[in-house]
Amino acid sequence: MIVYVETLGCSRNQVDSEIMLGKLAAAGHTLTRDPACAEAIVVNTCSFISAAADEAVDTILDMAGYKKQGICRRLIVTGCLAQRYKDDPDLTGTLPEVDAFVGTGACEQIVDVLEKKASVPLTLFPDPDTRGFQNLSVDRVLSGDPFAFVKVSEGCNRHCTYCIIPTLRGRQRSRPIEEICTEALSLVSKGVKEIILTAENTTDYGQDLKDGTGFHQVLENVSCQVAAVNPDVWIRFLYTHPKSFTQKIVHTVKHHSNICSYYDVPIQHADTTMLRRMGRPSTQRDLEDLFFMIRETDPDVALRTTVITGFPGETDAMFTTLLDFIQKVKFDHLGVFTYSDASDLASHALQNHVPQDVAQLRHDTLMAAQEKISEQINQKHVERIYPVLVEENPEPGLFIGRTMFQAPEVDGVTFIYSEKLATGTFVQVQITDAFAYDIAGELAAGRIVNRPAATAYENEIAGKRA
Helix, strand or coil: CEEEEEECCCHHHHHHHHHHHHHHHHCCCEECCCHHHCCEEEEEECCCCHHHHHHHHHHHHHHHHHHHHCCCCEEEEEEHHHHHCCCCCCHHHHCCCCCEEECCCCHHHHHHHHHCCCCCCEEECCCHHHCCCCCCCCCCCCCCCCEEEEECEECCCCCCCCCCHHHHHCCCEECCHHHHHHHHHHHHHCCCCEEEEECCCHHHCCCCCCCCCCHHHHHHHHHHHHHHHCCCCEEEECCCCHHHCCHHHHHHHHCCCCECCEEECCCECCCHHHHHHCCCCCCHHHHHHHHHHHHHHCCCCEEEEEEEECCCCCCHHHHHHHHHHHHHHCCCEEEEEECCCCCCCHHHHCCCCCCHHHHHHHHHHHHHHHHHHHHHHHHCCCCCEEEEEEEEEEECCEEEEECCCCCCCCCCCEEEECCCCCCCCEEEEEEEEECCCCEEEEECCCCCCCCCCCCHHHHHHHHHHC
16 A cells, blocks of 8 residues: 655654654555555644644645545544544544544554554554554664654653643653664664654653663763764754753763754743743752753853743743843743643643733744844854754755754754755855854865853853852
């Protein structure tokens, strides 16, 4: 059967889709990148926020069109949307075009689901806690990008009041380090130039093992084993949690040149009262100390965070605290979301919900402030030379790539002015132009110069040390 898989949502969904594609290919099915050519279509969905759920439904309906006008005969919905509404008695009636709904704990069973003929829609929702890790005897089918994600754990034990992930993905389960390294080495052997470690909270790794194993040991092992095979391959990690972020992690990054000095630390807010309402165990002082520690230990660091505006109970004063924090720390990259409400969230029951227009105004205010911060930071890169991973060639004379301080899909990019480059390779680029979120440059020879530590926040660190 000819199969097309559409992936929505996060990097964990991307990995799940690649696992499903690998299993389908191993079972003898033909894969296509064109849904119009598919006899079966799989939509791997996200439903973390309402906008993601809406996008998932729209995509399902779009793909259902190929059952009416194309050769598609099977439409399968997998992932978080299916899992979130598995107990809804109208699930199959709401989307009668769908032949099977498959939960987050069953992506390894995609071949059986695809090949099963049923007169009524199939629903398969095993407990996510029972899901094992990837069977490494079956290779994933990669997207074709020069980077690839590697899961270090499944699930989450946190209780953030705005988040449904523990219900959808189950409890924290840390993957054996040897399996993580084996998969990373396999990806490198296939030509992957950047390994990105991912999880719901990467730095929570080991909390379920009870033997003292921590995420820094994952980094150490992956870095050393990958470097032994190809020292040029980058190692990156995303989705850390402030409460489980340790100085050992920063020391590990600092002492391994193949690990990107890039820290993605979602804080969600900076006001202590608001953090408590969100179910986040940090205080404003905790967050200040954390970023002081990171920058003090690794001055060449790039910092990214995400925050939420309009959470129930957020006052003007609380928002000002958040804005002041963003302007003080000066993150290299910032993602801002407006609060997304749903009846199955603990935060739904909180008092004093914020009007959507107020939440959006606060979102826009933060982004306007961040645009200025980002441009100031990017200006410091001008005339400096960085290794850049080349990813795209959108038009003659122009390539798009990323430095170590730019993560794929969420941050800005580096434009490279050149007539001929090979995608999936590293080149040295001297930065000539800086924009609000992107930088640009030309090929350069010579030594790599790291960016300076020169923000007011970093000067404050120096003052504390003195």
